[in-house]
Amino acid sequence: MTGHRSALIGIWSAPFIVAGLTAGFLLAGLFPPPPADATAAEATEKLFGDVTALRIGLLITSIAVTGFTFWGASVASQMRRIEGVGAPMARVMLAGSAMLTTMTIMYCFLFLGWVLREGRPEEMTLAVYDLFWVPFVGILMPTMMMGAALAITVFGDRSPTPLFPRWVGWLSAWYAIGSLAGALVPFFTTGPFAWNGGIAFYTAFTEFFVWFFPVTIVARRAILAQLAEAEAA
Amino acid sequence: MSTITPDVERSTREELGSGKRVPGEIGVWIFVLADLVIFGILFAAVLVMRGDDPAVFAEGREHLSQGLGLLNTLILLTSSMFVVLGVDAAREGRGSTARALFAAGVACGLAFIGVKAIEWGGHLSDGFTAHSNDFYMMFYVTTGVHLLHVVIGMAGLLGVRAMVRNGIDPQRRALVESGGIYWHMVDLLWLVIYALFYLAV
Secondary structure, three states: OOOOHHHHHHHHEEEEHHHHHHHHHHHHHOOOOOOOOHHHHHHHHHHHHHHHHHHHHHHHHHHHHHHHHHHHHHHHHHHHHOOOOOOOHHHHHHHHHHHHHHHHHHHHHHHHHHHHOOOOHHHHHHHHHHHHHHHHHHHHHHHHHHHHHHHHHHHHOOOOOOOHHHHHHHHHHHHHHHHHHHHHHHHHHOOOOOOOOHHHHHHHHHHHHHHHHHHHHHHHHHHHHHHHHHHOO | OOOOHHHHHHHHOOOOOOOOEOOOOOOOHHHHHHHHHHHHHHHHHHHHHHHHHHHHHHHHHHOOOOOHHHHHHHHHHHHHHHHHHHHHHHOOOOOOHHHHHHHHHHHHHHHHHHHHHHHHHHHOOOOOOOOOOHHHHHHHHHHHHHHHHHHHHHHHHHHHHHHHHHHHHHHHHHHHHHHHHHHHHHHHHHHHHHHHOOOEE
16 A cells, blocks of 8 residues: 555544544533533532443543544645655644644543542542543643644745645634633633633634644645546656 | 745735735635634623623723723724735835834834733732633633734734835735735724723623
């Protein structure tokens, strides 16, 4: 199998990610997100109410997010064509996507470790609940890195026939700035900026997919064109 | 060989009949529209929360300095004027004039930040933080996010200023116009923020 075809497989991880995240979030009760101002008893009920569903949902989520690294590697393979030798921004894209995968898995397993045994102290359960949700929604750095790296690469493409349209650069710049909404999560437990808020959770996740889907389509098109060129040669 | 990318070239040729064209790159309009949607959500949140607790918002507005709010509005409107004139000068190949006008735009941005720092400093020293009540939460976050856009816009204007050093080709013209469009968006957003928080429209 050529490197080109493997890049196409990486891009096709996008529907796998979306399907896995949807199933995992719903099963684990991550969607809709629970209240950020929950009491210790409420957090305990949330975690230990249906432990089996939580475990299966978190495992599905953990497996689904591995797709981000495959996806990032595929997009980076196209960015490398623009950047040439060294390709620093392609490496940042790959690093960002790998960080997104790693961090999400880590926080899912924090929950999985905590629910391994019953009878945990409620106050400690509330601490674990916060330690999961604040980073899970609030960590914006990996996706910000991915958006910024792609924007820099697209804007720097001086070829007469650019690989990505320039609007992808603008969209990526917008996403990189918009992802900063996550920075508000550590400050609030109620209102639109808390982890379950309309802006911090719903708007931020929507922003991500408004960026993710067009980039997937454009990258797939670039990979297909590369494949066609390779076959014609 | 021309180094003008097709997207930019096309955007500069986008005719609207009778010789008119869409200024800037197509992408900057995607950026602006997407950003306006996000701010629209933020403004809708302010309106919903104000509807839920009008007394807190009325009291909060009483504490805001109308003078400083108006001053910042005038500063940003003036900056937009400099940027409009700067883009015109750049289009006409008057590089040094354009550079001076963009620098004036950046200076206005710095003045805006200075006034905002005085205003925020006053509120904080009076004990009003983002956790005081819903009014201050929305005030600090909305004006803070806007301030971030001012800083990014200033960086954009500095980039545009550097671009017009030796005249501009069609690609650079589209980028210069894009910088101007972004700055006008920052200005437009402030007008809505001013009306929402200071004038309680």
